[in-house]
Amino acid sequence: MYLVNVIAKDTTIVDRGLDTHLRPTIDLLRRTLGSDENIVKAIKRFPWLLTFGAHHAMETNLLLFRDTVFSDVRIKKFVLRYPRYLTQKSGWVKDLLQRVENDFRVPRDSPCFLQGFEVLSSQKKSTLKRKFRIFNSFGWSDDDVVKMFRKLPYCIALSEVRIQKALNLFMKECGFGTAYLVSHPAILAYSLEKRVVPRMQVLKILDEKKLERRKLALYPVLMLTESKFIDYFVLPYKDQIPDLYEPLKKTVAP
Template identity: 35%
Template sequence: MLKLGYYNNGVKALKFIDSIRHLIFYSTSTSIKSNPYFGNYLIEHLGFSKQLARSTSTKFNQIQCRRIKKVSSSKFVSNADSVLAYLRQNGLNDTHIRIVVSSLPNILVSRIKQTLKPKVDYFMNFGFSKSDFAQVVSINPYVLLNGQFIRAIEALKDVMGCDNHVNIIRIMKKSNWNTTSGLSNNLIPNVAVLRDYGISIELIRDRLLVHPHPFLRRTVIFKDLLVRVEKDLGIPRYSSRFLLGLHLLASFSQNNIESKIKMFESFGWMRSDVMDLIRANPFCLALSEARIKKSLEFLMNDLVYEPAYIASHNVMLGYSLEKRIVPRNKVLLALKEKGLIKMHHSLYTTLLLSEPRFLERYVLPFEEVHEVYAKHTGRSPLQPLTEGGVGDKDGL
């Protein structure tokens, strides 16, 4: 029996640390009340609701209680106005600023030159546009007062290459606090382990750009995951599928994966068949159980494909039944019934074609199947395709 470990503990640990950090800074206290002038400022200058202004004001007072030097109302207003002007100058609109202030109310009393400007200058000098910067801040407001984000970028530069700013920015634009923490603390040692495994830096960079999260686990857990990719999934480290296996184990629990394997077995698959499928394409088990069941019902019951055939033509599991497989199968059957194409044309071959190519080869030349295509796709074959095509493979 396949034995798989549940290794989301790294992410859970990060979330736990983050929650503790919030608890320490923002724990509720009956002895601390909301600050009237602070709350009024949020309502009048940033459009906060009264309820949000009150809760944010309480956070602010809790932080201020730990300061030796208090901030007067007049100095607060002057400093807050300057901070808001500075943030707007660097691309943040009021929506972004509300997100930042509700998370970090003390930013309104921060010093621009000493605290904010060095971090903002780092972003801009690195190559972030103002819109990039605004997106980053709205996802992870703590970058404005914490150096973790900068350390994460430096780690990415070490792995991705110092001249790969575009892709580094792409990764960081989607990074919340947990992602940033994992990048800054775990990325470099984990990549070093992969390099010791013989994994090329090019493969690592490609996967990091698409799915960075498996690389963020604590290194002790990460090493164990790599062992299990070989031992439990049977994917050797020299295989191009090795990092896909890592992603599968890092993303799903033992029970989740085992339940999906049993779904295949309920359709008559031997466990060896399922293992062949996993080794060929680990992401087939990233599909939901409902999706697997629906696909197998059609491929095995309606089309009478054997497990071995599906395992060796596993790309079919990644295509949408409604948008791609069923419409193309109906068109192909109609063409064969009318004698417009030879019987040896396989569905699998047509599934590999892009939508424009499929239309050009199997639909447009034969007016007899235009109605069949329209019925099962909901669109005329003469209708211009939207960008990206129709019925493309789902993201696996």
């Protein structure tokens, strides 16, 4: 009933034709998403889903995803999150799928394949070239960048300024090598202002005071939840350094 109400509120949907457009499109979405509730969720994410052109184009895109060895479960999750890709030109979808597999060498069965598809869809080729050049300027080869992408595609979605700052910090200040960052790409994705720098400041204070602390490398320290980090590196020293929590204050939600 809720799906009916959603459709009734948008006259452009009704105008498309019940038997020629609306019914076959909803049937296709129902087969893909499994329920009217999920169709409504997809429409909320992409309000133009039912006003898109011929449903045959959506069918073609779904076939492209299946031909790329996506299971129905993965396709359902992907369409629920990114319903707009059903409405893209099939040639564009096919080209992007091939770029993920061939240019960035992400295996089709990799959990990162669909994330790679989504990331590349948001990046102009000219923007990607500039980002590659930033990595190159720090001694990375193109193959290094591709290896990083295979592990965590999101790193390529970071802004050029963010990439530059992260590489400056981790490579020039912290002394991490390319190989380490390629194999631990999540470190580049952490917020510098909210996570990395404040935690580094806390560790620096402890070391300057020559206080005994857990000897964890920076990467596992950054992986800790906020509460775990405070338990490990702040609370044990609250009597000796009352203001040790200060660097973290602005990073914690009130």
